[in-house]
């Protein structure tokens with residue numbers, strides 16, 4: 159296993175290119191199961207999670223060739239209908255092969271993903287939505303076993319206790335593209351990654367309107383085609399670099415990020431006193447002065463993203479004053495608090511709330527990454543802290559950040575990867 163060693167307390171300077179969005183790439187890769195024709199995807203980030211999806215598609219009978227950030231997916235004989243536990247349990251995104259498989263083959267057997275450190279993470283909304291399309295689903299030995307004689311469009315309400323669900327919307331939307339008649343998804347996820355998936359499906363020949371809003375309408379078609387498609391930039395990676403720039407008092411330009419996807423973050427940071435310059439495809443962050451503490455609550459898009467909550471908490475831990483951070487999407491997503499406190503932060507958890515008493519500075523320590531976004535929060539903390547920080551279990555980071563240490567070295571950070 160590898161660890162990251164960071165000599166912190168240094169401002170960074172330079173330009174960083176934002177990679178393609180992991181959370182758009184995963185369902186789009188799964189959507190290629192809906193056609194026998196060849197699809198070419200550009201701007202796919204090279205990550206552990208996209209590699210897991212490549213393995214899953216290959217195990218389902220696709221031929222997949224990867225060249226840098228381009229992935230070509232074509233048929234390689236008949237599709238298989240079974241997605242095994244080992245490929246779904248390591249990455250929940252794998253569960254979104256269920257909709258495309260059952261739509262294409264009429265049956266599928268996909269392992270249930272199980273929970274993870276950020277919460278229980280049920281899939282009831284996926285199953286409820288797919289059942290409304292005339293799909294029978296039984297749970298057998300930890301697998302969802304789905305079958306249908308013919309998919310039928312329907313009205314589907316996909317709101318849950320914690321709001322809309324990104325991957326449930328993806329799963330149902332993909333299946334509905336090949337259903338007979340119209341499907342209306344109410345309380346659909348509005349995330350840009352869902353919009354990107356809908357745009358990809360439309361290029362394939364699907365008839366979809368309303369993507370990016372809570373009501374998506376899909377008129378089923380008989381067949382979808384192969385396409386060439388470029389994935390959108392990763393707003394969570396971009397947001398992580400913005401928060402990192404603020405926490406380390408740096409001067410960083412992000413290239414290729416879409417500002418429109420980041421308004422919930424930039425709005426709160428502007429109010430806190432951070433300065434931005436926005437170019438055509440650049441965002442320049444210059445953190446020259448101390449910020450004011452600002453409380454946030456995470457919500458589904460366009461609200462403040464839960465995937466930036468941990469990184470934002472690191473910034474607030476370094477911002478004198480009190481801020482209150484509430485996660486209404488994943489109320490248990492606070493495992494980073496204990497590690498940040500080991501570095502000198504002063505954060506208390508009360509249920510779905512983290513109460514942060516900002517301090518003047520953090521100090522380097524040996525810490526452990528626990529999940530993908532918490533790991534990014536710890537990297538920011540390590541870069542801002544005085545002295546040496548060693549972060550173990552960085553395979554979590556490799557799931558979602560393309561060449562993070564290399565990108566940081568490009569900005570002047572002292573960060574290296576060592577064997578544990």
Ligand code: UD1
Pocket residue numbers: 180181182184250251277278279280281282283284285318319320321322323324325326351464465487488489
């Ligand atoms: C996706 C993202 C993940 C992000 C999350 C929320 C991918 C690959 N992952 O995950 O990075 O943190 O959106 O923005 O795109 N829920 C239910 N029942 C369900 C499904 C979800 O109750 O059937 C709950 C979840 O436990 C959570 C909330 O709904 O509390 C939102 O989860 P959801 O949007 O489904 O997250 P994912 O799509 O799994």
